[in-house]
Amino acid sequence: MSDTKENSEILYATTPSARLNKVIPGGAHTYSRGDDQYPSNAPQILERGKGSYVWTPEGQQFLDYGMALRAVSIGYAEPSINAAAIRGLEAGNSLTRASMIELEAAERLVSMIDSVDMVKFTKNGSTATSAAVKLARAYTGRTLIARCAQHPFFSYDDWFIGSTPITKGIPQETINQTKTFGYNDIDSLKTLIAEYPDKIACVILEPASMECPATIAPPMGNGKPRNFLQEVEDVCNTHGIVFILDETITGFRWDMKGAQHTYGVKPDLCTFGKAMANGFSVAAVAGRREIMELGSIDKPGKERLFLLSTTHGAEMSGLAAFLATMNFLEENKVIPHLWSYGEALSKAINQVSAAHGLSNHFSAAGPAANPYYATVKDDGTPWFELRTLFAQEMIKQGILMPWLAFSYRHGNDELERTRVALDHAMHICARAVNEGMDKYLAGPAIKPVFRKYN
Structure with a gap:
């Protein structure tokens, strides 16, 4: 760096905000910061x-009351969580092949969530939801995505951002592939499906955000009352659409088994993150074996799906923090x-x-x-x-x-x-x-x- 450039940067970047915006687009790594x-x-x-x-x-x-964008549900720098992460670091943090901690974390998640047979870990919710969408497209052979209009954020990838006002840099054909429906408005979803018959690969929404799923009384008062999410599940099953629940926020906050357990549904795929590891970078896409195993390699002769391949997805410090977080949530x-x-x-x-x-x-x-x-x-x-x-x-x-x-x-x-x-x-x-x-x-x-x- 020349003296001129160095001096000009020092003069310009006189506050933390100026310094941040000088070297980081947006001044932070999440726009909400x-x-x-x-x-x-x-x-x-x-x-x-x-x-x-x-x-x-x-x-x-x-x-x-920001708590790292809801990623910290126990507390900052919780000693037992930090100690577990340090043990993961001291074990090497990232090894040449799968680690024992990786196996333990996967088995723990599968044992906890009723809808989950297999899981793939990653580092953020955006990657997890995009992987779920890719799985749905591969499983159904369809292209279109139906996402809930009221839920604020699913991914930084184009399939979601193209359905927001910020479409710069996104091809029109990508924008056209994502459609929206209303939360607690099952008719809007049914109308969308009728408009694009046999074209929708998946429906993706959060179990709850600003609203909880509305109770829908059954016809003639027969049977137990049903809720909106159960109606979504039925519609997806009827039309061969993959039902994806994004539990990045609700997971391990509503219930140890997820909000899907609270509301009585069994999604085909689900995603987790945020409170999963008390601030450590851990997220996951998980679900039915029939869909998840599209990303497997133990089926000779089967066409390959390149699902997730992340060097740091199974970082032992984070997965050890996940295991410790689950223990803390249950014990306290x-x-x-x-x-x-x-x-x-x-x-x-x-x-x-x-x-x-x-x-x-x-x-x-x-x-x-x-x-x-x-x-x-x-x-x-x-x-x-x-x-x-x-x-x-x-x-x-x-x-x-x-x-x-x-x-x-x-x-x-x-x-x-x-x-x-x-x-x-x-x-x-x-x-x-x-x-x-x-x-x-x-x-x-x-x-x-x-x-x-x-």
Whole structure:
């Protein structure tokens, strides 16, 4: 590097944000970590996390409700999980052939999830869902994908991004291959299938996101009530479509057997990630043997499907962390804690919002294990300025709350601290609603990730 280039970069990159954006497109490796997703007073960079807290390089502490984009469900730097990962490192981390830890992890997942006969590990949810789509296309000989319109993210690959407003760089033929249907709207899926008969390879959706599957009463009241996911499963079976459940978020948060167990369905394929290894990079595509074994090599003469081939997919540190995470979840009843904490947090948000006269504009809802907060205008459309102001005021109270993600290490003390901060933030928000946002909002409003232009 020349002195001129070095000096100019030093002059330009004077803040963490500037330095990040100088060398990383978007300033982070996930767009939801970008500057446009936070108020102007948010910490630009973090140094470490422990339990339910994170710290900046300057030592400023924040109670965290981002929890590594929901990847950490126990707590940052949990000693037993870290110790397991270190044992994986000390065993060599990545070997020339499959490892014992790799086998143990695969057998553990297969034994836990009722719909799973085989599993392939990888490093992120995007790779796992794309592998599931590829399997579905190979199994059915069909091309089209039906994905749920309300679920925010499935993959960084073109098959999904092409169905969002951000289509730059994606061929039109790829865009045309992904169709959408509505969650809790079985007729929209049936209509889509009728429009493209024998053309749809798979239906992919999350078991639940902002909504849970609606109960659908059976005809004439006979039998047990059924839910939307069960209807989707039946429709897929009827039309020879592969039923894929993306449990990247719900897996090991709803139930140890996944949300598929909670809602009584058995997908053909399912994907996992996020809370799978308490922040370590582990994800998986899994499912029925008949479909998964398309990627096998022990069937002489059978046409090959190149499924997943990742050098680091079976990294022992991550898979050891997965095994330790499963043990911790079971031994400490983590999942019931997540449900109870989420219920209490949502209740607190709605109580404080109502106390400040904001119920029509600010509310918490959704499944208690993974709730959300919404800020809306009088007409029900998103109010990004109000959301930004709320996040700004929570940061002033030492709480980072870009969304509602929490862990086993969020306890009564953290909940009480949050209640106090909520009261302060809602007070300012109520004043801004009555007097104008510009008077209180310090910087630009948060923007949606999926937008056509920066």
